[in-house]
Amino acid sequence: MWRYSDSCQGCSSALSAALAWRRDLKNQKLLGISRQPTMSTPIYTVTSILSKPYVMKKDGDGYKGFLVDVLDKVAELVGFKYNIRLSKDGQYGSYNNGQWSGMIGEVVRREASIGLGDVIITRERERVVDFSKPYLSQTLRLLVNKPRRYDPGLSFLLEPFSVELWLSILFALLLVAILFVLIGRFNPFEWRQVASDKDPRGARHSFGLRESFMFVLSTITLQGYRETPRSLAGRVLAVSWFIFIFFTVVAYIGAAVTFMSAGVRMQPLPFEGLEDIVDGGEIQIGMVRHGSAFQKFKTSKIDMYQRVADYVEMQNSFVNNTAEGIERVRRSHGNFVMIMESLTAEYHAERPPCSVMVYGKSYFSQALALFTNQGSGLKQKIDDALLKLREDGTIHMLQRKWWKAGFCGPAVYKKQPTTRAVQVSIRRLAAPFLLLLVGAILAVVVLLGEIVFRKHRQ
Template sequence: MPTTPLRRLREYNRTSLTYIAPRRKVVPRRAGVATTTFSKFNLFCFSLLSLSLFWISLIFILFSFFQIPLSGYSSSLSSSSCSPHSSPHPLSPQTEMALMYDAVHLFAKALGDLDRSRPIEVARLDCEGDDTWIYGNSLVNYMKWVQVRGLTGLIKFDAKGFRRDVTLDIVELTKTGLVKVGRWNPTSGANYTKSYREVEQDIVEELRRKNLVISSVLEPPYVMLQENSDGGTDSSQQRLEGFCIDLVREISQMLLFNYTVKLADDGTYGMFDADSGKWNGMIRELLEQKADLAIGDLTITHEREQVVDFTVPWMNLGVSILYRKSSKKTSFFFRFLSPVSADVWLSVASAYLVVSVMLFTIARFSPYEWTESHQCDTTEGRINEFSLLGSFWFCFGSLVQQGGNALPRAISTRIIAGVWWFFTLIMISSYTANLTAFLMAERLETLVESVDDLAKSQIQYGTLNGGSTWNFFRTSKLAIYQKMFNFMESQTPTVYSTSNEEGVSKVLKGDGQYAYIMESPSIEFATERHCDLIQVGGLLNSRSYGIALPPGSPYRTLINSALGKLQETGRLTDLKHKWWKVERGGGACQTKDDHYFENCCHGDKVPANVPERMLGLPCERMLEHPLIKSF
């Protein structure tokens, strides 16, 4: 049994009783009567204080008997209980005992110091009167001035009577119980004694016990609904797949945590609304603690980094232009047929045949088309110049604006010839105008090779409405980007799209009159599946995709470490190859040369005709080596 605190308590109790007990004082005699200051009131106060000290001592002895330590109770005290603005929350019995012990200790010490400085006299006071004990203020001042080291640490007070310089132990609940992890004081704040490795291990243990809620949006190939056996998508149970789903699975297998992927309620990434002062999309769900992570083609921007935390990038990219290749496959020799459709050419050919036959037939029945033969002509009798071959030659000459040797003489044949000439005039004029427009459009199409060409052309272009690319043009200080943003904002109907899939569809249906601006990985994904789409120009900027977490999330360092390991092992490259070039129709537009070294980088078999001295090189160097390129 610890006896030292018990002896100290007995000593201070005895000292307190010595100073508080009423003393007999002889006063000058009045009328020959001797009086004392001892009264029934003093006896009552003395008895009450003695009884209180007795119970305090008894409780302390019980705690000592059951070996309940009273040292270190500072870890059980909250900072609010020692501050001027403490809240009236009930304390634990152990804490109350420690504070009562220290209060008696401090009172006895202050009372002893006061008695040594001056004699103390006990006077009778009336509880309903205005008189006060003349030594009360002095005792209170001594209690503010004196310093005692008690069970709850160093005890000292400020001028207002509040305890100051409190030192609290910071404890943490672990599997083995409460463990001291640091100390706190008002001057320097919290000081944790745990090492970085211990803190990281605690976070790992905490992460393994949690089921993380991950927010995302549907965007191929990052997050997609799984396909059914019949080729459709399953939206009933929201079963998801894609690059980001595999990425989360890889990270969870490394860090050993469970997770649940849910789609964002409004299906957006996250944009700040200046009118309402709130965020939407996945960023809002992180801020409202509805999700622990947000993953997808979520771009790391300065505006988003002000409200949430991002991991290291798992993909670097930029903004570029998606455009459609020329759909006209006509050779140079037959290019003159392109200005008008095949139906028009068939109609012209049919009209040519009908008019030629009609001219031949009417000329045969009209007597005015029969003339005497020339004297040098050996043919006897009358002749008709509009034979079948002559009629075809006359109509063809009129069609190409060249005429012929014979001219109609009869009124009927002249009417037919006039109608045909008027028809050929309109036809040739229309063909010439269409040919000029066709050549000019073809020339403009070949000039769109950069963002500057796109801005100067008459081609419409747009972005994802409210996305990071839209925000890039909105906040850019470059004149050309400001011009493009103003152009997109002024178009009616809108040139923006609600998803990248809608933007790609507009490019396919636009027949060269619409371009879509989006991130380069999404452009690569589209061009792998639509062979008539190309990327025009280089990257307009440089940006990255990352995983977003709530501000101050303790899991950021662990996820960064996992992403770094996946990057070093090449797992991220394998996942990108899987979802860009293999799954969901990938590789449909690869050429023979693209397939040549497919097994070299992502298979087990190397092509047989690769030189032996190249087999020991890394795949990237093999693809760039001149000997390999020569095949």
């Protein structure tokens, strides 16, 4: 009895182990992985180029980066080992003089089995190599020199209004003060024309030259003045001046609040987009020579994109690689911009010396993928592994690991990278100025009417 129970227990353990082995084998087959002894694990040669943050040199031997981590996960799921070897010419791959260069060429000639890099899927490349499913997607964006930050300092109080508006306000102040002087001197119903026995407050000189300027200047601060005009002409002018001052002060306070909220600001860029750069002709646009970005602009059916490609050719502003283009943007002081892949641009914009940023709208959606020899059968296995890594969030976590530094603040700007504190121009205050002009004309007409009326009565 005891032996029967023991043998059954052993059968149960063996059965559980067999079921577990079968379940593991089934999962392996779903990923296209065959169960082989360690000695027969295939070792593939991987061609790559150095490109931050995809593939980078370690301090010692070996490589690190986003794609190295991805390839580690893929190799673990598929079941292979690999050796990374940098491409001989350091290029992604283009077709020239009847043959392919760069990584694409090495895979085509079967000098390597896998291509590892931020390589974009194109129709020409897809004819000669097998691309995997995309691991990331991106667009083309402008990398520009970050505008210099500046603090307005003591000029902060003058910035809310434009220079023309300040001069117009000063002219209006002088005009109104002189009109008050004229009304006070010639109007028979003003204070200085009133007999002393009928002027108990002693306001006979309320609107001389000094008093008129004091009245105008004090009302700017909404404080008023001890004496107000007595004549109808003076009151018409005072009312129109009060209305003008009210709207002007409100506009100034609103604009000052906007400038204050903007704080330390960036100088605006001299362009809004590629069209402004091409029309201006002063700023160079850089692209990688023989790169896919230039080919997309050159072969596009959109006239503006073709103009950009012609502009780059005319100025011969090509660069040999992305690193050279980024360095030129940093040293250009705003005279050179680079059209490049958005993911690479964002990576460099978030890291010291924090002198560049990604700006403007996106152009051309692109897919990044690994690639293998045509017909090798490795593509399907890598596709299954990448799909699993995307579904369980591994790709997303690795992307955050290598991209999000957060040292330099926002790296991407779709519009001008500043809180737009727009100065108030004279056009925006045209209505108060027009009302003041009408009030001044009406005050002069009333002044003449009061003079004629007084002489008629006499």
